[in-house]
Amino acid sequence: MESFRIFIVEDDPLYGEMLKHHLSLNPDNEVHLFKTGSDCLKNLYKNPSLISLDYSLPDLSGLEVMRHIKKESSDIPVVIVSGQEDISTAVTLLREGAYDYFVKDDDVKDRLWNIIKKIRENLLLKSEISYLKEEIGRKYEFRNVIKGNSPAIKQIFSLIEKAIKTNITVSITGETGTGKELVAKAIHYNSTRAKKPFVAVNVSAIPRELIESEMFGHEKGSFTGAVTRKTGRFEQAQGGSIFLDEIGEMDLHMQSKLLRVIQERELTRVGGNDLIKIDVRLIVATNRNLAEEVHKGNFREDLYYRLLGLPIELPPLRFRGNDIILLAKHFLDEFCLENKLPKLSITEAAQQKLMQYPYPGNIRELKAVIELSAVLSDSEQIDEQQISFNSTNASSNFLLEExxxxxxxxxxxxxxxxxxxxxxxxxxxxxxxxxxxxxxxxxxxxx
Amino acid sequence: MPNQASNQYHLTKLYSFIGEEPGPVKEMVVIFLQSSTELLQDISTGITLQDFEKISKAAHKLKPSLDIFGIDDMYDTIREIELNARNKTNPDLIKQRIDQLENRLKPAILQMREDYSL
The missing domain is CATH 1.10.10 (Arc Repressor Mutant, subunit A)
Incomplete structure (x- = not known):
């Protein structure tokens, strides 16, 4: 962590030097002493982590200096150190955004020391969060996550690249197990919204009577059981992206509510009156044919067109040729690493067998098959006997034999x-x- | 080691702030001698010119230093000077308290100069 830069603004030379000396006892602290408010303001570009500000300065009052600081950078904590106890001044300063207020007494140094400790911990947490967000971003760097060289998947890469450059709504379709949520995450974590939340909602998993409150939140007492105010998934995703999986399962009543929120870019919590502005990127997914659902009257046509945005249709694994082997090797390496197993390889015969199967469960199924084969293997290789398909609707691989x-x-x-x-x-x-x-x-x- | 037997001042609070290393302690003593002499001068000029704001500001600044250097028996006195000067009340009392302050502070300053060969 870089050094913790502290500004002491103090016109009493003794007090200033003492504080400087005391705080410099920690070698991680970089302490700067200024005798006037304007000197401090001129040096704000150095981006201090904390400012200890004497209330009575020769040029400006502590309040004036603090207002300037807050205008420049509202994040810098400002601690007011005053020669006297004055409750009304303290209250004013705290209301204006002072981090703390204390009188120059015996406890000053300890209180400052404690505040620094607290702020450092806070900064550490913030930097950890920022690091983790970057890590997630790296983790979801889409070419690392979505494996494959087939023409079908290259087409998907090109669409994802287009999706991350704008805020356009993305509708992802594809059979179960083709990686719709992974694509949604890849779009979010590679977009300008990457540092804001990604909120995933599986529409089909939420009971019909709860979905509105789940999506838009509710006010306390708005219905039996609403004992506290709750923010909904849309509000939780503020500034980021919301991923509505299985959107085709949403009932017509909720569809009309969703349409209004998308059109107006604002929502009202259940039982509330306030309009809440929302800035959320929408990514939806379904394994149903929504156009067909519109035709059958199960899905609103106006919502369908709103959600269509940039359509990304994920290819079934059986149409991805050699990607099957590439993915199989990737899952195998991953499984061996996670379970501290020696690295395994896949024999030619086993590869042939993998290539001939139609994978109704797509990538999810391939992963399960590979993990099972790794567990069953007694040697350093996985051969065809260890590859077993147990798909619930496995059609014969008859036709694939060509x-x-x-x-x-x-x-x-x-x-x-x-x-x-x-x-x-x-x-x-x-x-x-x-x-x-x-x-x-x-x-x-x-x- | 400086001789503090005269009880004109004590450095317990200063030590608790910056430790007891002679170098930094002497640095603080130098700063105190310089600033307290200047502030006493400001108070003195203030009373001559009847500039109560000057008196109030100088007293306000001197107050924590006296506390740090163990001249804390003067706390009430300097507080009276500061408040009365700020409110421009009791000029006679202010004068009286300033005399008391000077009589207490000057020997302490002399003692400190002697103790630290300054």
Missing amino acids: NTLNEYNTKIIRYYLDKYNNNVILVAKKLDIGKSTIYRLIKENKL
């Missing part, structure tokens, strides 16, 4: 013969083909 039509025919007949105990007549009937076709394949040893 066989010839003859090969497919043979496979289908073999499947039926197995199923019906090699009853050729029954299988021929089921498949509506001649018995001779089956016998020919058997004769040719193809079955």
